[in-house]
Amino acid sequence: MAALASTFKGNVACFQARQQNAAPRRGQLQVMAAGIKEVRDRIGSISNTKKITEAMKLVAAAKVRRAQEAVVNGRPFAENLVKVLYGVNQRLRVEDVDSPLVAQRPVKSVALVIVTGDRGLCGGYNNFVIKKAEQRYRELDAMGISVRLICVGRKGAAYFRRRPQYKIEATFEVGQSPTIKEAQAIADDIFADFVSEEVDKVEMIYTKFVSLISSSPVIQTLLPLSPSGEICDINGNCVDAAEDEVFKLTTREGQLVVEAEKVRTETGDFDAGLIFEQDPVQIVDALLPLYMNATLLRSLQEALASELAARMNAMNNASDNAGELKRNLTLIMNRKRQAKITTELTEIVAGASSV
Amino acid sequence: MTLQVCIMTPDRIFWNDQADEIILPTNTGQMGVLTNHAPLITALDIGVTLIRSNSNWIPVALMGGFALVKQNQVTILVNEAESAQTIGVDEAEKAFEEAKTRLEQSQGEKQRVEATFVFKRARARYQVVKQLAV
Numbered sequence: 461m462a463a464l465a466s467t468f469k470g471n472v473a474c475f476q477a478r479q480q481n482a483a484p485r486r487g488q489l490q491v492m493a494a495g496i497k498e499v500r501d502r503i504g505s506i507s508n509t510k511k512i513t514e515a516m517k518l519v520a521a522a523k524v525r526r527a528q529e530a531v532v533n534g535r536p537f538a539e540n541l542v543k544v545l546y547g548v549n550q551r552l553r554v555e556d557v558d559s560p561l562v563a564q565r566p567v568k569s570v571a572l573v574i575v576t577g578d579r580g581l582c583g584g585y586n587n588f589v590i591k592k593a594e595q596r597y598r599e600l601d602a603m604g605i606s607v608r609l610i611c612v613g614r615k616g617a618a619y620f621r622r623r624p625q626y627k628i629e630a631t632f633e634v635g636q637s638p639t640i641k642e643a644q645a646i647a648d649d650i651f652a653d654f655v656s657e658e659v660d661k662v663e664m665i666y667t668k669f670v671s672l673i674s675s676s677p678v679i680q681t682l683l684p685l686s687p688s689g690e691i692c693d694i695n696g697n698c699v700d701a702a703e704d705e706v707f708k709l710t711t712r713e714g715q716l717v718v719e720a721e722k723v724r725t726e727t728g729d730f731d732a733g734l735i736f737e738q739d740p741v742q743i744v745d746a747l748l749p750l751y752m753n754a755t756l757l758r759s760l761q762e763a764l765a766s767e768l769a770a771r772m773n774a775m776n777n778a779s780d781n782a783g784e785l786k787r788n789l790t791l792i793m794n795r796k797r798q799a800k801i802t803t804e805l806t807e808i809v810a811g812a813s814s815v
Numbered sequence: 816m817t818l819q820v821c822i823m824t825p826d827r828i829f830w831n832d833q834a835d836e837i838i839l840p841t842n843t844g845q846m847g848v849l850t851n852h853a854p855l856i857t858a859l860d861i862g863v864t865l866i867r868s869n870s871n872w873i874p875v876a877l878m879g880g881f882a883l884v885k886q887n888q889v890t891i892l893v894n895e896a897e898s899a900q901t902i903g904v905d906e907a908e909k910a911f912e913e914a915k916t917r918l919e920q921s922q923g924e925k926q927r928v929e930a931t932f933v934f935k936r937a938r939a940r941y942q943v944v945k946q947l948a949v
Contacts, residue, residue, distance in 0.1 A: 530826065537823040541892055544856070544883060640826050640895050644878075648932055656924035734885075737857035738842050746842065746858030746881045753894050754825045 496800065499793040503786055510782035516581065517775035520768045523636070524672075527765040530637065531758070538754055545747055551740055559741065560655045561685050561748045569606040571629065571650060571659040572596060573682065575666035575760060576616035577767040578633065583777075585667065585675075585770035586615040592677040593665050597626070608659065612646060612760070629653075638760035640753070647753045654683045666759045667766035673773060675766035682755070685748050816850045820866055822875065822891045829896040830875065836867040837889055839882050848884055855884040859893065861935040863942045874899060874946045876939040897940060904944045911941040 494502075574593045576586045593609075593616070600607050608629040611617040617631040630649055634642050653659045662683040667675050736743060820837055822830035838847045840862030848855075861879045865872050880893030914930070914937035921930040 533827050534825050536828055537825050537892060540823060540883075540890055544881070544892070548856070640824055643825070644894055648929060652925045652928040652932075655928055658925055733854055735853055735855040737846065737855055742842055743856060743858045743881060746879065750880050750892060750894060757825045 496793060496796050499789055499796065503789050503793065506782050506786050506789070510779055510786070513775045513778040513782060517772055517779060520772040520775060524765060524768045524772065526637070527761060527768060531761050531765070534754070534758065534761070538758070541747070541751060541754060545751065547734075548740060548743055548747065551736075559745045559748055561651075561683060561745075561752065564684055565657070565660040567605060567660045569608065569659045569661075570600055571608050571610055571653055571662045572600075573610045573612060573646065573650065573662065573664040573666075574616045574620075575664065575763040576611070576613035576619075577763075578614040578635065580615065581774060582767055582771035583774035585767050586613075586619075589665060589667055589677045590616060590619050592679070593620075596663070596665065596679060610646070610649065613763075634760055634764070636764075638757060638764055640757055643753055643757035643760055647749070647756050650683065651749065651752075664756075664759060666763040669762045669765045669769065672769045675769060680759070682752060685752060816887060817868075818848065818850055818887050818889055820889045820891070822877070822893065822896050824893060824895055830866075832866075832868070834866045834868045834889075838865040838867075839891075840864060840877065841882075848889060850887055852884050852887075854886070857882050857884075859891070861932075862939050863946070864891070865946075872946075874943045876902070876936075876943045878936055878939065897943065899943050899946075902940050902944050907937070907940045907944045911937040914938070 572593060574589060576589050580586065597607050597609075606627075608627045609620055610629055611620060611631045612634055614633060617628070620626045620628055632642065632646055650659075650662045654662055661681065664680050664682050665677060666680070668678045669675050817833045817835055818837060820830060820832055820834045821828065836847060836849050838845055839857065840860050842858045842860050846857065858881045859877055859879060862877060863874050864877050865874055867873075876897045877891065877893045878895040878897075880891065882892075883890045914934040918927075918930040918934045921927045
């Protein structure tokens with residue numbers, strides 16, 4: 461209540477300031493100098509906006525649930541892949557793997573895959589990714605490495621297209637549910653880039669889903685893959701493929717919460733009698749693109765989940781703000797109404813006594 | 816005793832059913848697997864797999880991956896799988912012809928690599944619908 465009163469006082473102070481300095485500034489409540497009707501209209505308009513933001517929040521929450529189902533559906537594939545990759549690697553430990561996807565070359569050019577959303581109204585989500593990408597671009601540029609961008613999502617593409625210093629190689633749109641088709645299209649592009657030696661390294665910047673209220677943009681090296689199928693971040697810390705986190709959106713006491721669950725895939729050696737139909741190196745060759753595609757899809761799914769979570773938060777805040785604005789305006793309106801009644805009463809009394 | 820065939824793609828389990836025989840498009844040519852096959856792992860090219868249950872052959876287009884045969888369980892992990900029901904005949908034929916010309920006209924390493932992928936996929940799709948028609 462005290463906080464509310466202080467904001468109200470603030471509003472009054474602002475109202476007085478307005479009278480001295482008539483030029484209205486953007487972002488201030490412009491109804492202060494207005495009559496009761498204008499205040500009432502403003503309250504109506506804020507209520508409508510609040511309805512919209514609340515609806516958007518609920519839509520985002522429903523979509524988060526769908527996004528997380530997609531991640532769960534991909535689990536059996538990922539588990540089997542990791543199992544086989546591990547088993548093959550056990551066999552291969554002594555041999556030198558020479559697959560095009562693990563080729564470590566001196567880095568002269570880098571492709572940056574930037575994953576943003578298609579839409580705004582999701583707080584700083586898109587901006588954080590873009591800022592991170594720009595920062596990485598400057599770092600690489602300072603090292604004398606040529607950088608080309610591959611933009612996934614409309615927001616990133618629009619931003620970088622307006623700035624001619626960036627070389628955009630391709631743009632992709634993913635829409636509201638990333639499928640394997642889209643991941644495949646992106647994978648084909650970077651695969652062709654890498655194998656034809658047009659780029660020596662492929663990095664991806666996307667938003668990792670941490671929880672509903674926090675997510676962080678991360679940089680991950682997609683190519684070259686390390687032969688054991690580990691994905692490393694730029695600092696060389698390897699993310700163990702066998703360990704994975706699965707997120708679950710649930711409701712607890714009427715609030716949406718996310719539970720993270722660490723899943724560890726059981727890995728073991730193959731039977732000694734297992735026949736390798738082809739050269740083990742060829743099998744690794746077939747496994748690695750599959751692994752890259754699965755990783756890409758997973759990242760796209762995670763980015764989408766982060767976007768939706770960010771939107772949920774932003775809309776939640778917007779609804780809260782609208783509620784507070786409405787409360788303050790109602791107070792002001794009541795004050796004005798009472799002031800008007802008092803004036804009228806005084807006038808009537810004065811008029812009656814003067815007769 | 817039958818084979819348990821399971822085809823998985825990164826976003827779902829595409830196929831999980833009993834079968835009597837399966838012919839796989841491996842990197843080194845086609846390979847048939849019957850029941851009680853020795854444990855085996857093989858890389859799969861982009862191509863068509865044929866699954867037989869009784870005397871019924873069902874073609875499925877596989878977009879590259881690998882297969883693991885173990886104790887009458889065939890686990891196939893692929894980038895993508897498509898069955899004849901989801902592919903239009905005319906569309907597949909047109910895409911196949913387009914991909915062919917694109918591959919023939921491709922210049923430079925990068926274009927060629929990309930065109931080869933597109934061509935192989937279009938061919939697998941085309942083969943699947945054609946087999947159904949025969």
